[in-house]
Amino acid sequence: MRSLLYLCTALGVIALAAWAYRENHLTQQAMNQQRALEREIAALSEAFSIQRAEWAYLNRPDRLRELVDLNFERLKLVPITAAHFGEIGQVAYPMPEARSEVFDTIELSGEIEQLSATLEESLP
Structure with a gap:
């Protein structure tokens, strides 16, 4: 019995x-993966830091101004003034669409009154 206990303990x-x-x-x-x-x-x-620095270098105002001057004939870029x-009055707003729901509602309410009147007449 002891040997079985020792064997189970050793296996454990x-x-x-x-x-x-x-x-x-x-x-x-x-x-290692971490x-x-x-x-x-x-x-x-x-x-990413290097690319941000390159982007800032390429977008310098003096460099962009030189590029605009060099390519003026082809691009016709001018400063924004x-x-x-445009003025607010020049904006074309869409016209609101006519809603037929209002007319349908009026017609339905008339039909409902007629139906209720006929139901009251038919009741004893």
């Missing part, structure tokens, strides 16, 4: 050791 310890090893291996794998993702995020963040905007 071996099973727990195998489970602990497996969990440790899975934990290490998850930590580190890889953090490196990728840092690289993408750095690339108040004359480029």
Whole structure:
């Protein structure tokens, strides 16, 4: 009986050791994936910062002004002034559509009164 107890205890310890090893291996794998993702995020963040700096460099007002002057014949770009905007009276608003629902309602109410009058007459 004791030997069976020792055997079950030894098998339990071996099973727990195998489970602990497996969990440790899975934990290490998850930590490696986390580190890889953090490196990728840092690289993408750095690339994004570089692209923002390049965008700011390319959109300098003096550079854009030079490009407009160079391509004036082809693009005909001019600075925006108040004359480029319209007045509020020049806006064409759509006309509201006539609603036939109002007329239908009036006709229905007349029919309902007639129906109620005929029902009252037919009741004793």
